[in-house]
Amino acid sequence: MALPKLSLEEKKRALKKAQEVRSKRAQIRQDLKTGKTNIRELLSKIDDEVVAKMRVVYLLESLPRIGKVKTRKIMSDIGIDETRRIQGLGNRQKQALIERFGSN
Numbered sequence: 001m002a003l004p005k006l007s008l009e010e011k012k013r014a015l016k017k018a019q020e021v022r023s024k025r026a027q028i029r030q031d032l033k034t035g036k037t038n039i040r041e042l043l044s045k046i047d048d049e050v051v052a053k054m055r056v057v058y059l060l061e062s063l064p065r066i067g068k069v070k071t072r073k074i075m076s077d078i079g080i081d082e083t084r085r086i087q088g089l090g091n092r093q094k095q096a097l098i099e100r101f102g103s104n
Contacts, residue, residue: 024050029062039063039101043086043094052087056080056097063101074100 006014028051031037042059045051060071075082078096080089089097 021050025054025058028054029058032059032062033064035064040098043089043098046087052085054086056084056086056089057082059086060101 028037028042032039032042039059042051056075057071060066060074061068066074072082075084078093078100080093
């Protein structure tokens with residue numbers, strides 16, 4: 001599939017939107033790390049495009065005392081693929097995450 005030809009103005013808008021999304025995700029991760037928000041709150045914001053398209057791996061790695069190895073183990077135990085995004089989680093997977101990290 002060929003990439004669409006974008007005008008200079010369209011490229012600028014796309015780059016600006018991408019930067020805004022990255023900034024919002026970084027803020028979400030920081031809020032998780034500091035305890036300002038938790039997984040229960042994030043999973044309830046599934047209609048927010050930034051949250052919905054965030055990878056579960058990055059979400060879990062943002063939690064205090066959860067690194068890459070522990071994240072992979074947790075996801076394997078629950079049955080979540082490493083490439084899964086939050087919007088793609090099933091009800092049982094969401095519930096398992098809330099039970100495990102609801103208060104974090």
